Amino acid sequence: MARFKLRKGRSVGMINTSSLPDIIFMLLFFFMVTTVMREVTYKVTIKLPVATQIQKLEKKSLVSYIYVGPPVRSKLYGTNTRIQLNDQFATVDDIQEFVAKERQARPEADRQKITTSLKVNKDTRMGIVTDIKQQLRKAGAFKINYSSRKKAPKK
């Protein structure tokens, strides 16, 4: 019967782990750099629609977001579709002011390049979206992006 013999005197040397922290640090820095902390807490539920012809939004610093959907805490705020700007609920009339503030926050050279990303729940009626679009037109924010997920290709 074959047996594994414990040979004496030939112990496997300990693996040198002194470079392990370096490797881990490297990974750590990678994730630290790539991480984008979520800027706002969603107060509205958003299930994005799917589309096939989507484009990536390039510069994240030049994107301002408008969230539209039913409130997360429906017991408190009801189930009617609401608009969220930054961290609070807003009405359609607040949008122009919001756009102006977003412009102020960017350097002057970039102000015309701001894209407004509309994150709209897919069950929303178009009425409110149209109102938002009208307000954006008035505010001069013409570049918009209908946020949507990539549709899984058909098999």
Add this chain to the structure above:
Amino acid sequence: MAKRQAPEINAGSMADIAFLLLIFFLVTTTMDVDTGITRKLPPPVENPEENVKVKDRNVLKVLVNSRDMLMVNGKRMELSQLKDKAIDFMSIHRDNPDYPEVEQKMIPELGKEVWVSKGIISLKNDRGTSYDMYIAVQDALAAAFNDMRNQTAREFFGVNYNQLVNKKKIDAVNKIIPIRISEAEPENIGGK
């Protein structure tokens, strides 16, 4: 002078600390890039009375009602047919009154004249249309334009539109196939 040896710091737990941080960032990281359909809104109309006259044959009217049903030039249509219809409408048909007018346009990037359609797709939706349907329609139209751009790019440069790198070539294709989706001023028909 006696040299005092600095005691060596035990770095064995360094990895653990780093691991802890690593795991934190791993969990909080969201790698997803924001994606979506990018569109440009038209500037606000100054005097709404003034209507821009566009010939009827140049416009493909796409209507979506509050029950998410689609009507194209007065006929009901399924969403799956919309893309082909749009491509058919926007493609070049010379001297055919059923299709939009075409004109020869000088494309400076190519240095020659190319037939360009004058067609416009007019998209109109009700306030009660669901956003899902609206995006689906926008998507179908975008797909139509992208297909046409791909075709044009292949014809002139031998590669697909998204593989073009040269800015001039992209501009040339954009000029031959401009995305002409006009969204009508909103109307309230079916209530909210």
